[in-house]
Amino acid sequence: MRTLNRIGQFSIRMIFKQILASEADNQPNSPLPMKKLSKLHRQIFSITTILALVTIVIISVCIASLLYTQGIDNAESVLRNKNRSVTALIEGYVAPLRKAVEYTSSPASGADHSHYREQETQEKILKLFEVLQNTIPNIHYIFSGYEDGSLLINNYTPPSDFNAVIRPWYQAAIKSHPLISDGVPYQDINSKKWLVSFGKTLLNAEKKIIGVISIDAGMDAIVRALAVKDEKYPTIYNFVMDTEGKILIHPDETLPDTLHQEIISHIPKEMNTSGSLSYNNGEHNKLAHFNRIDELGWIVVTEVNLSDIRQPIVKTIASTLLVIVLGSLFTTWFMSYVLSRYLILPLKRLQQRVQEITEGKDELDKYEFPNNEIGKISEAIEKLTEKALIKKNIELKDKNTLLSTISHTDQLTSIANRRKMMEVLHTEVSNYQLGHRPFSVLMFDIDHFKRVNDTFGHEVGDQVLRRLAQVVKATIRDTDTLGRWGGEEFVIVCPNTDQNMALSIAEKVFSAIHSNNFPMQINVTVSLGLSEFTNNHSLESILVEIDRKMYRAKQLGRNQIQT
């Protein structure tokens, strides 16, 4: 049983492992590791497992009780059949003996026992005994005893003090008068063989008892019948007892005369009854079947240890339950697999893909949803989410671009504003520090711009600022950045540009401004300072330096470049 239990537990553990492992294996198109069970799967799995366990328990209890009842019924039927066959054999064995007793005791036999003292009668009786003994081979002795203590028997001379009247067979027959006595077992003094004796009273014409006729037969055949074993139930055991519960015949060598009161109390008193009973003989719980043969005063009992019956039943129950448990676990695993494959996996996949879409993953891995309602709904939801999100992403990107442009652009001139120019300057300083890439910074301010505003108005002033920005932007290289530093002040950042190249750019700017037609024919000039960034500079110091140079240009009469 223990081994069976261990095998059962091991198998159950293995199947549970398989069930959990199958979750990860069920992802044929899965690019993502799915080590954990999904919440939905866990819920479904626990519900199906609980249902399976409850079903297993209910089915197991039903099957176990059914198998147990059936096992006990089978054992009872085996006991009944065995008991019946032993009873029939005993009855068949003793029937001719009893018939012989009846015959020899009746006047119809031709032997008139009332004249047993006469020589002729004795000869007749002895002849009759001889014939019967030859006819029925089971007869060991056939003899008659008479009220005067004498004995009539072939081939035996009783001792001189022999008194038939006090012999047990004589007493038994007297006790049973007018019927044949019960079968009385006894051990023969000479052969030591166990014999059974049947006797009947002999009557004279006045119906007065004058003696007893007795037939003794060997019990070997009965003992052999009782000794028959059963392969299925090794402890099966037959015996014969009298109505007091005393064992008369059983298959052992000796005949114990122990009392079996515990059985007798269960056996009904009605004549010739049979049935089942269970009892404890002090050592074992027993199941038994009995058959009363009241004409013999015998009860034939066939008993077996209950443990003998229970053992095969328990084995059958255990193996049946193991099959049921394994079957149920396999069904649970299969249901889990099917649910996972066609219901939970697509939903989990949908959840991941929607998450990926919302997290902004550009390209989703290829995944084919199953061809069922869940698959179709999942596909539709995925597409819907994708569309909505792509639209939102585009809108957001546009807005971000716009925001970035606005935050880096000067509103009036549409060139870079001061914040943008600071970023450009920081980048150039970093590049310079990384690879000594030269760069130069130019700063210029419109001369007497206040007068423009004062003379032509602020609107014209704005137009001049816009035009100037256009002109300068068109003049410098694409790699150079022009920005409005503030008011009428502008900055140009020129990467890969040393002092000389910066001067030439400044001159080009000057020339472009001079040759340009500004609104209202205004003559626009600028004062410009420039510097190449060197190891001695920081961003702050170069800005201060070019500002000073620009100021000096103003001081020295404006419309000039200071390097």
Ligand SMILES: Nc1nc2c(ncn2[C@@H]2O[C@H](COP(=O)(O)OP(=O)(O)OP(=O)(O)O)[C@@H](O)[C@H]2O)c(=O)[nH]1
């Ligand atoms: N129309 C217009 N005028 C501006 C703008 N920003 C600054 N200004 C004007 O630019 C003028 C600058 O004057 P100042 O700082 O005195 O310098 P300036 O008149 O150019 O003289 P110098 O720089 O010494 O040659 C002020 O009148 C400002 O109002 C702008 O965005 N639009």
